[in-house]
Amino acid sequence: MKLNNRTFILLTTLVSMLFGYSTMFAAEGEATLDKVMKFMLVVTIVMIAFVLWLIIVYSEKEDSEGKTFKAPLIALRKYLTYSTPIEKEQEILLSHNYDGIRELDNRIPPWFKMLFYGTIIWAAIYMLAYHVLDDGQVQSKEYKVEIEKAKLERDFLIRTGAFINEETVVFVNDPAELSEGKEIYFKNCATCHGQNGGGLVGPNLTDDYWIHGGGIKNIFKVIKYGVPAKGMISWETQLDPKKMQAAASYILTMHGTNPPNGKAAEGEKWIEPDDNKISSTKGS
Ligand code: HEC
Secondary structure (H helix, E strand, O other): OOOOHHHHHHHHHHHHHHHHHHHHHHOOOOOHHHHHHHHHHHHHHHHHHHHHHHHHHHHHOOOOHHHHHHHHHHHHOOOHHHOOOOHHHHHHHEEEEEEEEEOOOOOHHHHHHHHHHHHHHHHHHHHHHHOOOOOOHHHHHHHHHHHHHHHHHHHHHHHOOOOOOOOOOOOOOOHHHHHHHHHHHHHHHHHOOOOOOOEEOOOOOOOOEOOOHHHHHHHHHHHHHHHHHHHHHOOOOOHHHHHHHHHHHHHHOOOHHHHHHHOOOEEEOOOOOOHHHHHHHOOO
């Protein structure tokens, strides 16, 4: 076999394809990119070494039969699969004889032994990396890291109020939150419900009567979904849950203030259920 043009073109195409793939992977995440790049580098070096070897063997030594080229491969295969040649079998024949069946004391093939020793060496490296240097993550550590990450995510979600909905909303008796609620109310709601909640276009929010039910949950629900048919818009897209909770809480603080020029009561008288704490502190 000669290294003709075709083989050469094939090899160079292969190498350039590998380079192409490595740039394709570049679009993926950082960590994967790092690994892929390292892998590609190794593959590329091996390929280049192989091509150089081919060039040296074929062109320098004028090895038209490809003997020099194949020699190392053949030697390697011989080495890996070494076994006693059939002519020498007598030497390894064991003395026992079971009903005519006799046994050879064959050497374990080197490739198999390599695998075996390889696992021992690998175990040592693994133990060093994972248990001594603590470089890798054993399962328990991996678990802890995951939990830590999830906790951070959860804390973030709690802070931003992602878990607040009409079922979980509570009255927040916190001055900072209430003043935020007040700010939201003045900015978005006062035009229809009055500066002091006495009602204008929208109903009075300070009395005992509610069209859609009183209490933090009902108020939150109306703010969130609105009553579009009656001119109360849904605020879900403009205020995040935490802000809607703050506004709803602020509305509850106006209860019973009886502002001047308050609109007449609308809806039903709301009696806070016993299990709701807000009623006992805010009820009249
Ligand atoms: C464009 C005018 C308008 C704006 C702005 C507005 N509302 Fe309303 N709101 C209304 C109307 C009208 C109703 C009565 C709906 C009905 O009759 O069902 C209402 C009803 C309500 C109710 C229920 C009252 C009840 O008796 O059940 C709450 C609570 C409420 N609004 C809170 C707010 C909050 C908080 C904001 C600001 C984030 C706001 N509204 C902004 C017009 C408005």
